[in-house]
Amino acid sequence: MPQAENLKKSGLKMTLPRMKILALFESGSERHLSAEEVYRQLLQAGDDVGLATVYRVLTQFEQAGLLVRQHFDNGKSVFELNQGEHHDHIVCLQCGRVEEFYDAEIEARQAQQAAARGFEIQGHVLHIYANCLKDDCPHRR
Amino acid sequence: MPQAENLKKSGLKMTLPRMKILALFESGSERHLSAEEVYRQLLQAGDDVGLATVYRVLTQFEQAGLLVRQHFDNGKSVFELNQGEHHDHIVCLQCGRVEEFYDAEIEARQAQQAAARGFEIQGHVLHIYANCLKDDCPHRR
DNA sequence: ACGCAAATGATAATCATTCTCATTTGCGTT
């Protein structure tokens, strides 16, 4: 259990809700989960957690570096396991599918642009909104 | 008044609140304004508009292509005049200062990444979060 | 097994945004 270590190091107790939530992300069935989705999945699994705890724990995990939070343009935000390698996202406007990508050149250019303006870059958000061409994607309208 | 034309074309009446709001953006004192900021500025100017109207009008202007909305990571969103040329943003985490930039290579790479995964790109959000080194920026903590 | 700070969960509170609806306004027509 490599993550449990990080939990300890962050000064967080190993409680039941925290383990359940961490397990959800580690199980890997869904990589990107919103707070509401985490809550629902726990309820379905019979675990009795409060929504407030879910929000609290997700935020704590983010601060501890275990999870990364993504704010999408529609106002919703999702969390995903922080596996060290940074990446950006492509989101399908039709079906909500999320894919990840990493482009070293894009990353480098951002650093340049920030530096050129006298900013110390702390992070960035790059979300590409698109329509995917997958078979099960509803291309209505 | 070039913008008034676009208003007409969008089937929107030329009402007082709409002209006031448009004027705010065209005056150019502040390029990026949140709904709340627009509301406050109108009140200070003695104009009696409702907050609901501000939200409504901003959304209508966005749909009419007059304004562009930017959702920032802190959950806030701002609007700016749509002047045709796309650009991305650097936001100072300390003082909220917003600067704009455009990098053709970054734009091109995004298109490549999306295409390579079978997505038809519709748009993107690129926000760099940083600390600026301006004199009046509070580097607390 | 004990004790206490940390964590939880039910609920209320907050914040931005949207909705409702009675009243007002823009504007094409007499």
Place this chain on the structure above:
DNA sequence: AACGCAAATGAGAATGATTATCATTTGCGT
């Protein structure tokens, strides 16, 4: 210039996501 009516407005209620409160429970060192 006065009419008429759909479109627009504004005050306040409603919403949805997130955060705060606080009494109760739990993890964990002793």
